[in-house]
Amino acid sequence: MPRCVGEVHGIPIQLLDIDAGRGTPLRVEKEMVRDPWPPASSATSQRPTPSQISDTDAYWDAQLWSDTLACLQADWHANAVWWERQLEVVHVQGPSPTPQLAKCVDQAEEATSPSDTPLVHQPCVHRQDQAQEMTWHDPISQRTFLLQMPPRSAALLTDLLPPATPRPRRPHGWEAIQSLVQSVGGADVVLLDPPWPNQSAARVHRYRRRHGYQTMPDLYDVWRIRPVMETLLPDDPLVAVWVTNHPKVQKFVRDKLFPGLGLVTVAVWAWLKVTAPTKGQAPDMVVPLGDGRVRKPYELLWIGAKHASMFHGPRRQILASIPLAHSVKPYVGDLLSQRRGAYVELFARHVSQGTTLHVSIGKEAVLGNIRPGHDDDDATQIR
Secondary structure, three states, X not given: OOEEEEEEOOEEEEEOOOOOOOOOOEEEOOOOOOOOOOOOOOOOOOOOOHHHHOOOOOOOOHHHHHHHHHHHHHHHHHOHHHHHXXXXXXXXXXXXXXXXXXXXXXXXXXXXXXXXOOOEOOOEEXXXXXXXXXXXXXXXXXXXXXXXXXXXXXXXXXXXXXXXXXXXXXXXXXXXXXXXXXXXXXXXXXXXXXXXXXXXXXXXXXXXOOOOOOOOOOHHHHHHHHHHHHHHHHHOOEEEEEEOOOHHHHHHHHHHHHXXXXXXXXXXXXXXXXXXXXXXXXXXXXXXXXXXXXXXXXXXXXXXXXXXXXXXXXXXXXXXEOOXXXXXXXXOHHHHOOOOOEEEEEOOOOOOXXXXXXXEEEOOOOHHHEEEOOOOOOOEEOO
């Protein structure tokens, strides 16, 4: 569960467990970030100056983050055991199966009919209260993988942004997801982490394809998610969207996406990425504070609802945690859940544990739960 460690400037600070909502051990591709990144040069940056981003980013305040870091370091001195545990549950397993997952989905999308491969275009549902390890055979690479499904969870590998057509279609497998969500009372929370146009992510995709992901060429491509959202919004869920620090993306969500879906902004939270404290070294910001022109130590989560009265949490809140990997966001279900239906995560890269049911959907929805296995492993086979 999140742990409140105080307030700065009237804003509560929540510390998030690195394994919140996830099974342990956490399998990652490489070691956690232990040292801050070197300061980036802003001489050649085309990013806007802080004065240009104040319209959408209410968190850009150097003193706010300096005071936040001081609060976290004070907690590290007082609760060293909690901080040490954050690394004890992490297991470095080497390269992830990102290419296999993406290729399997891409090939299925190009077929003339939906895939008959389990997990691809067909949801894998695990309603039990205990985690279960399953085997999944990828017909493209002819490899077998072990998939750990947390309690009360479901996953679907599909392309949430299918090519634009005169009559927009829903992603393959969506009808089954819609029935599944309705079977538990509808959508409680819908969380989106779209692959926004992003130079950093694009570089990772080009040069480090092992764990990179393909970004959208244009931020307006996210409108292709509308057929999906139209099936979820009648349940009056909270809708939360991770955004990059580019003001165009933030303004698009605030002024275009939310109004277009009939939503109003009810809160904006900030996620501060901190280093893993080791050898007596206190946690620090992964990204140095700098002047905000090149990069920032935090990312924003925009939260919307049909009516402001539907949201009962703080309008501003700081979340702090150690990042697991590039583009992997922390689990925020405990802070968003209204406890009345399914928690639906779109563009997911991990299947998490649900209170009622957690549904992860996307081309890499099971990435954080999967590892190489063998055909003779003692695990249930996905059918």
